[in-house]
Amino acid sequence: MKTSIATVSISGDLAEKLQAIAAAGFDGVEIFENDFLTFGGSPREVGAMVKDYGLEITLFQPFRDFEGLPEPQRSQAFERARRKFELMGELGTDLMLVCSNVSPQALGGIDRAAGDLHELGRLAEAHGIRVGYEALAWGRHVNDHRDAWEIVRRADHPNIGVILDSFHTLSRRIDPDSIRAIPGDRIFIVQLADAPLIDMDLLYWSRHFRNMPGEGDLPVVDFMRAVAATGYAGPLSLEIFNDQFRGGSPRTISVDGHRSLVYLMDQVAKLEPDIKLTAPPMPARQEVEGIAFVEFTADEAEAEALAALFTQMGFRRAGQHRTKAVTRYTQGEINLVINTEREGLAHSTYITHGTSAYAIGLRVADAAAAVARARALGAQIFEQPVGDGELSIPAIRGVGGGVIYFLDRTSDLARVWDIEFDPVPSEPADGCGLDRFDHIAQTMAYEEMLTWLLFYRSIFAVEKSPMVDVLDPAGLVRSQVIENAGGTLRLTLNGAENSRTLAGHFIANTFGSSVQHLALASDDIFATASAMAGRGFPVLEISPNYYDDVAARFGLDEAFVARLRAHNILYDRDAGGGEFFQFYSRNMGEGFFFEILQRSGGYGGYGAPNAPFRIAAQKRALRPANIPSR
Numbered sequence: 168m169k170t171s172i173a174t175v176s177i178s179g180d181l182a183e184k185l186q187a188i189a190a191a192g193f194d195g196v197e198i199f200e201n202d203f204l205t206f207g208g209s210p211r212e213v214g215a216m217v218k219d220y221g222l223e224i225t226l227f228q229p230f231r232d233f234e235g236l237p238e239p240q241r242s243q244a245f246e247r248a249r250r251k252f253e254l255m256g257e258l259g260t261d262l263m264l265v266c267s268n269v270s271p272q273a274l275g276g277i278d279r280a281a282g283d284l285h286e287l288g289r290l291a292e293a294h295g296i297r298v299g300y301e302a303l304a305w306g307r308h309v310n311d312h313r314d315a316w317e318i319v320r321r322a323d324h325p326n327i328g329v330i331l332d333s334f335h336t337l338s339r340r341i342d343p344d345s346i347r348a349i350p351g352d353r354i355f356i357v358q359l360a361d362a363p364l365i366d367m368d369l370l371y372w373s374r375h376f377r378n379m380p381g382e383g384d385l386p387v388v389d390f391m392r393a394v395a396a397t398g399y400a401g402p403l404s405l406e407i408f409n410d411q412f413r414g415g416s417p418r419t420i421s422v423d424g425h426r427s428l429v430y431l432m433d434q435v436a437k438l439e440p441d442i443k444l445t446a447p448p449m450p451a452r453q454e455v456e457g458i459a460f461v462e463f464t465a466d467e468a469e470a471e472a473l474a475a476l477f478t479q480m481g482f483r484r485a486g487q488h489r490t491k492a493v494t495r496y497t498q499g500e501i502n503l504v505i506n507t508e509r510e511g512l513a514h515s516t517y518i519t520h521g522t523s524a525y526a527i528g529l530r531v532a533d534a535a536a537a538v539a540r541a542r543a544l545g546a547q548i549f550e551q552p553v554g555d556g557e558l559s560i561p562a563i564r565g566v567g568g569g570v571i572y573f574l575d576r577t578s579d580l581a582r583v584w585d586i587e588f589d590p591v592p593s594e595p596a597d598g599c600g601l602d603r604f605d606h607i608a609q610t611m612a613y614e615e616m617l618t619w620l621l622f623y624r625s626i627f628a629v630e631k632s633p634m635v636d637v638l639d640p641a642g643l644v645r646s647q648v649i650e651n652a653g654g655t656l657r658l659t660l661n662g663a664e665n666s667r668t669l670a671g672h673f674i675a676n677t678f679g680s681s682v683q684h685l686a687l688a689s690d691d692i693f694a695t696a697s698a699m700a701g702r703g704f705p706v707l708e709i710s711p712n713y714y715d716d717v718a719a720r721f722g723l724d725e726a727f728v729a730r731l732r733a734h735n736i737l738y739d740r741d742a743g744g745g746e747f748f749q750f751y752s753r754n755m756g757e758g759f760f761f762e763i764l765q766r767s768g769g770y771g772g773y774g775a776p777n778a779p780f781r782i783a784a785q786k787r788a789l790r791p792a793n794i795p796s797r
């Protein structure tokens with residue numbers, strides 16, 4: 168498969184764009200005419216620059232308002248086309264996109280359009296150019312790829328073909344299987360984009376909200392399966408109009424784009440084995456069986472404070488690393504690790520971000536396969552020197568430069584605690600009833616959310632649910648759940664739009680994205696809360712007003728509400744009667760905290776209705792010096 172991306176998809180000037188596109192591994196670019204017009208160099212210089220970056224120009228676009236015009240506009244349109252063909256010769260590209268006419272002057276009529284395109288085909292042929300015709304979803308007379316194809320078929324000229332664009336087809340809910348009727352060699356190029364489902368004007372939706380395949384809600388995989396079934400084997404080209412991407416990092420957006428195409432074709436190739444389009448071979452998305460551990464980096468003083476908190480939560484010190492300043496704490500199936508080493512990534516992370524939960528260990532069926540897949544998808548592999556008697560644990564870099572380690576049951580990795588750690592037998596065994604990780608919450612700038620959504624979705628067998636808005640008194644925080652069917656991996660990504668929100672404040676204070684809270688599950692939250700209170704756990708105090716409201720909302724009896732209130736437990740119930748209980752620690756240092764929760768009756772959510780109350784309580788509890796301005 169040949170990958171391509173339209174220059175309009177990323178930010179920067181033409182040179183910056185080309186550099187980022189080439190570095191991300193694309194084979195080609197669509198030159199969007201504006202990017203060329205606003206550039207200082209001549210057409211030949213642009214052509215040479217593209218080649219110097221090892222890229223080819225897959226398409227020159229867009230050519231607007233051509234077909235079905237009355238005279239004299241019709242002749243003028245042909246003259247315009249002739250000039251662009253000459254320009255394309257100098258640029259060194261042979262494919263032009265004509266998008267369907269949106270002009271009020273366009274007369275309509277399939278045969279009139281076909282006649283115009285036939286004549287354009289003859290002109291194009293004389294210049295060694297091919298022309299692809301694309302139906303814009305908001306075209307005046309042609310807004311459906313089936314009509315565009317009928318026009319191309321009737322134009323009956325070898326230099327005239329059709330261009331398919333997933334957005335135009337899927338935004339109008341046109342059945343993508345209708346593409347299977349088009350001969351693959353009549354499709355001149357395929358443009359790909361996804362988009363979130365938002366009910367809005369098609370043109371506005373297309374020009375501002377497109378995103379990479381896999382980041383949105385459109386059935387791009389079904390679209391691509393149909394394209395592949397035609398025998399099409401040309402470039403797959405991203406054409407993403409997105410306000411956020413235009414202002415984003417060219418490098419990040421290009422890397423995301425390349426990953427989205429590789430992931431898309433991996434899905435298509437696994438569903439449609441007999442296609443001409445190929446995808447880089449890679450293992451299937453990994454099933455995550457559970458969270459094996461979370462590792463903190465800290466200095467000695469903060470490690471002591473953290474360990475004291477763990478003890479208040481019922482954890483016991485279970486092991487000391489044989490050669491490193493690394494300690495393991497356990498309770499139920501939960502492993503927490505504190506690393507105070509003075510070298511390696513733990514230390515450099517400490518220096519840049521302070522005390523933080525910088526590494527996550529995931530249990531998977533095959534750790535080597537997980538890394539192989541991540542590598543094929545352009546993830547950064549993490550390796551650091553392995554000491555005597557230590558295991559080399561396969562790992563990749565994740566959110567905020569943190570690490571994701573992979574452990575499996577079939578290799579020595581299953582025995583990592585026995586191999587690398589000495590047991591600490593003297594500690595008492597009784598805990599507070601915390602049993603397992605429920606979820607990990609990672610906080611990041613809003614602009615990063617799609618990047619990490621695509622990262623997780625492409626590497627792991629997880630799905631996303633709709634983004635929800637969480638109201639912080641100082642602004643909006645978006646929350647995106649990523650989870651698997653069994654609930655053995657649950658992540659929440661929180662995107663802060665400004666630095667005055669609690670989440671934004673956390674990013675500013677820790678100099679980047681990272682894990683902001685860990686949620687641990689108990690099967691008896693009242694018993695857990697009592698036991699932890701007995702050990703001096705610093706619970707986050709919830710406003711009494713909350714309890715009056717929650718009692719009224721759910722019709723709770725007084726004694727029950729009194730118990731919730733006594734333990735500062737927040738409550739939620741879903742439509743199926745599933746119940747959810749949660750309480751929090753006060754914030755540590757820069758804003759990290761723990762959540763303790765219990766799910767019952769199949770409750771699948773995360774207590775989103777309670778988030779504003781939790782945030783308000785955390786803001787009240789902040790030390791005065793720590794209060795964000797406002």
Ligand SMILES: O=C(O)c1ccc(O)c(O)c1
Pocket residue numbers: 228229264266301303332358373374406
């Ligand atoms: O928004 C537009 O005008 C536009 C132009 C060219 C395209 O290929 C497209 O999909 C949309």
Ligand SMILES: [Mg+2]
Pocket residue numbers: 301332358406
């Ligand atoms: Mg298009």
